[in-house]
Amino acid sequence: MNYIAVRGRMFALLDPERGGRKGRAVDFFIMGLIFLSILSIILETVAPIRQQYGLWFDRLEVFTVAVFTIEYILRIWTITAKEGYSSVRGRLRYMTSYHMVIDLLAVLPFFIGGFVDLRFLRVVRIFRIIRVFKLARYSKSLQTMGYVLRKKKPDLIISTIATGILLVLASSAIYFIEGPVQPEEFSSIPASFWWGVVTMTTVGYGDVTPVTTAGRIIGSLVAFLGIGLFALPASILASGFIEEATQEEKPRPYVYCPHCGEELPNKSR
Amino acid sequence: MNYIAVRGRMFALLDPERGGRKGRAVDFFIMGLIFLSILSIILETVAPIRQQYGLWFDRLEVFTVAVFTIEYILRIWTITAKEGYSSVRGRLRYMTSYHMVIDLLAVLPFFIGGFVDLRFLRVVRIFRIIRVFKLARYSKSLQTMGYVLRKKKPDLIISTIATGILLVLASSAIYFIEGPVQPEEFSSIPASFWWGVVTMTTVGYGDVTPVTTAGRIIGSLVAFLGIGLFALPASILASGFIEEATQEEKPRPYVYCPHCGEELPNKSR
Amino acid sequence: MNYIAVRGRMFALLDPERGGRKGRAVDFFIMGLIFLSILSIILETVAPIRQQYGLWFDRLEVFTVAVFTIEYILRIWTITAKEGYSSVRGRLRYMTSYHMVIDLLAVLPFFIGGFVDLRFLRVVRIFRIIRVFKLARYSKSLQTMGYVLRKKKPDLIISTIATGILLVLASSAIYFIEGPVQPEEFSSIPASFWWGVVTMTTVGYGDVTPVTTAGRIIGSLVAFLGIGLFALPASILASGFIEEATQEEKPRPYVYCPHCGEELPNKSR
């Protein structure tokens, strides 16, 4: 077996859509390892568990990083087998892609050491779990969602901008009104953003609340506008999903001549 | 009256759809007893009520368990009258069905005794209330809901998984940021899950809140994503209900030939 | 002018749809008085305002009750002019109708006196504001809403029952888990209902929160189910409004024969 064939086979093995049964096994193994790794990162933060099973966490860490590093190197090596990535520039382009940067950041902290906080980046790998859907029947749902979100992007962007404008206005108003009374909680407009977000999203922790009458009137307005904040994206997405569903179920209708049986041009759509 | 006839009559009596007027009376009696039993379980936990009417609660308990036990035994005895359940295996299959396990669990704590906490299981009997819908005109609504939920299952599962991924990311991020400042509230990632859920669902108790600027920025993002958490299932279900309603109201259209008056094959749907 | 004519004119004057310009003036006068009365009831509860303008509130009270009493008596007197209410039984039937009972309850506290708390009933008069819609173009919107609510009643009832079942289960579970740890907050299942409602509706005051791990897991489940609590009625109503809108805009389609020009029977709907 020559170099090209080995590389091609390796590439197919790492590609969830081409690897066949073996490829899927590799994929599930890496998925499982990501799950296990994230679970260990989560559990490791619990003091009693860390004290008792610390050694096992370290061993899993070494094993995980080893597998992920090998996977990373293999991916960079074999990518030249893919159409459009055959040159050195293609390989560089691949290395700077979103997935590969995440993959690098997932193992880098181990080699650099010391920067324990960067471990959080490994948690971001959880997004790769979505890959599992590529194999399953959920792919159609994901496509529909993606399609709806893309189609309704301008509407959703306008909702977001409107939300941002309201947030700035609400926070400025509450700062000017409540600032003098509660100088610690509403010390500045940026500090008041926290209150604005907590009220607009109707989370309402209660750690920062208006106490003056004027402040409470502003707060009431913001809370009611928060309802619109829920209603707008919900109704936009609903209309998107319904349009999508309607289009799926109503295929182009063909009309046949009742006499000769030939298809007639249907201009109604 | 021979054995088969008695068993068949008994079976019909316990079946809400076959029992006729008498069967419905039996059904309503058991429904009422379930309601009464649940009400007594709820009220029994109120100390002053328990002290004053404790004896009556105990008497109702004995009566309820007696009736439910008789009902349970009768159901197992008569099930063989149903098509497909005539053999011993059929009876065993029936005994391990969802409804029968609940029915057994509802009376078991009384006989085992001592394990007072198991009484909670009787509350689960409330699910038997759903049976009441079989009798009423609400059955169509329930069918529609069930149909919509089943049809939109993949979409709802993806929403749930996305929620789970966001929860892990949010809790990890807040742990890394707020953990050093509030070591008691954000002692570990699993402990931070509580904050994540309370914020994403916009419940916002306020028992655990971020105090650092970075933590509040994370909190704001999570709160806004919580809006999407509401918008997605609402819009998915809305599209499901509308598709369902549209299909109901638009029956297959028939097209008639304008010349001979005969029905033409309509390929448009 | 004889008795019948006076009564008929009076009746028309009090009926918003028959009174013409004068009738509308009477209607707006009573509407305005209701508004003013409610405003005074609200403001009267503010101590400094009551101390300063107490006399004026009392005077407005006497005037309001006088007008409402006269209106009430006139309505009962003139109702016999309406078709189907001409007999004494018709008058009694009218007196026990929803609107007339409210009207009576709105003035009764003044005559009974002493029972100041009954004044709250006057606030209920605010519902009479809805009458204003009869005059305006908003009537169609109200009709649509009423139609949608009536059409989706079974679905909404099932949502409510499901909510009730979940509330009982959630409160029972949290009582059994958190009760031993927080015996004051979760003293009984009925006491735990408060926590259940506050969490399911995502209000989340934070006055009662679970502190144990098991309690927080239950709390998380309830909070997520609270999202469904929002999504279900929203999507049910959305489908209702859309069905209604679709039916309005798509009148029964007529199909014409392309040859003779005669209308063909359209069985597609």
Next chain:
Amino acid sequence: MNYIAVRGRMFALLDPERGGRKGRAVDFFIMGLIFLSILSIILETVAPIRQQYGLWFDRLEVFTVAVFTIEYILRIWTITAKEGYSSVRGRLRYMTSYHMVIDLLAVLPFFIGGFVDLRFLRVVRIFRIIRVFKLARYSKSLQTMGYVLRKKKPDLIISTIATGILLVLASSAIYFIEGPVQPEEFSSIPASFWWGVVTMTTVGYGDVTPVTTAGRIIGSLVAFLGIGLFALPASILASGFIEEATQEEKPRPYVYCPHCGEELPNKSR
């Protein structure tokens, strides 16, 4: 170049739809300055930033006001170039238009001086950001939203009135019930409005909560009605967006005769 030509060119430069490349440059410059100005207003409230960069904020302030004043004067001068605004009355009408009043209020505080609180008005200038949409492809989305909001105005007004009525009833009820127990929090009906809003919108700060059983029952009802408060506008807007989308996508269908190929009058719509 004569006066008319200069004025016309100036007018076109300030009009986002006529100015061409130069006009768009002017527009983006003013947009940027608005953004920068708002950002400086926000950051200026942070004490450490103000102390260090105070001088720069003041300089930006002078520059911003200078540009906005020149823009304001130019707009008033050149408006007479627009059809229907050529007279002095047209100029006065323009000066009292929404946008021009905002523009005046945005620079006025600087000239009046002393009244620092009026600076808040500059934040209102953020509304001018909406102008940016005129340039972008988002205009269609904004038009659709505006159309939907206008079409569903009666429904939304009724929702708002219903919300107001419920708020008055809820606040009155809680005042009568909780007032005697918590005289500070529920001192009057207007004071109880705050609790009503916080509960109905499901914000739930927890600064004011009912403690009596009756108060908690009222609170539970209000919280559940709060769900309807979300469901109504969401479903109304959803139906509006869907109607809009349906009308866009379904153009008038044309039906052709299967024999002669001529278009037939379609009365189905």
